[in-house]
Amino acid sequence: METLATDPGFVDSGVYLRLGLIVEGKIRLKKPPTLLSRLASSLERSLLLHDESPPEFQHSAVTVFDGRSPPEITISDYLDRIFIYSRCSPSCFVVAYIYILQFLDVTRAHLTPLNVHRLLVTSVMLAAKVFDDRYYNNAYYARVGGVSTRELNRLEMKLLFALDFKLQVDPHTFHAHCCQLEKQNSDGIQIEWPIKEACRLDKETWRKSTPESVCSQTTAR
Numbered sequence: 001m002e003t004l005a006t007d008p009g010f011v012d013s014g015v016y017l018r019l020g021l022i023v024e025g026k027i028r029l030k031k032p033p034t035l036l037s038r039l040a041s042s043l044e045r046s047l048l049l050h051d052e053s054p055p056e057f058q059h060s061a062v063t064v065f066d067g068r069s070p071p072e073i074t075i076s077d078y079l080d081r082i083f084i085y086s087r088c089s090p091s092c093f094v095v096a097y098i099y100i101l102q103f104l105d106v107t108r109a110h111l112t113p114l115n116v117h118r119l120l121v122t123s124v125m126l127a128a129k130v131f132d133d134r135y136y137n138n139a140y141y142a143r144v145g146g147v148s149t150r151e152l153n154r155l156e157m158k159l160l161f162a163l164d165f166k167l168q169v170d171p172h173t174f175h176a177h178c179c180q181l182e183k184q185n186s187d188g189i190q191i192e193w194p195i196k197e198a199c200r201l202d203k204e205t206w207r208k209s210t211p212e213s214v215c216s217q218t219t220a221r
Contacts, residue, residue: 015178021090032080033090039097040076041184043120046111061109064158065122070113071146078117085144086136088128095131095169096123098177103162121145122155130167 016022020033071078079093100119104111111119121141128135136144142152160167 015175015182019090019178019182021094021178032083035090035093035181036079036083037076038181038184039093040074040079042097042181043075043111043116045184047113047116061107063107063109063115065115065118065155066112067114067118071117073117075116075120078120082121082124082144086124086128086141088124088135089132091174092124092127092131094174094177094181095127096120097181098169098173099123099126099159099163099167103159106162117145118147118155119159121147122152122159125152126156126159126167 013022019035019038021035073081082088083090083093100111100123103109103119103123109115121144125135125138125141138152138156139149142149145152147155
């Protein structure tokens, strides 16, 4: 997906290099780029702000992305897992972030521990389908994300309709969100919620397991 990160008419190579969106010599990254830690920090701050807001402002629409309990795996580890196993381009995570913000705006929902993981895996998968030349199918992403294929198919359709199938991201919007993410503190607070009931896996199993061995489903509402 080099059309966004290296658009000849609108390139801020400094930002893209620092986030790990551009790799000299086009060598595949062996470890997650800086972008992922910044994205994790941004999402975690959103969750903290929502949690600390007055009770009257915490109510939001329950969406299909809301599970019974949040997965125990941290947002940071979950992003790393998706990156490692999906092999999608780093820019897909910026596009996924844009999709998530648009979804929250359209549905008037809030980002919560119950929906952030499902929103991430669904939006990254969709971004890869739109912008990457090669990508894995839904069944593979379902194993990576710890949900069933049937559930991920349903989540994908909900996201598509919420976004009105408008999935293209122009270079200026992409760049603006890259700049926003770069400002995030990469040492963001790591948040964990104990929900072994949901996955029946501890975080070490999540972190080390392959897509084939991770739990197959975390039931949504």
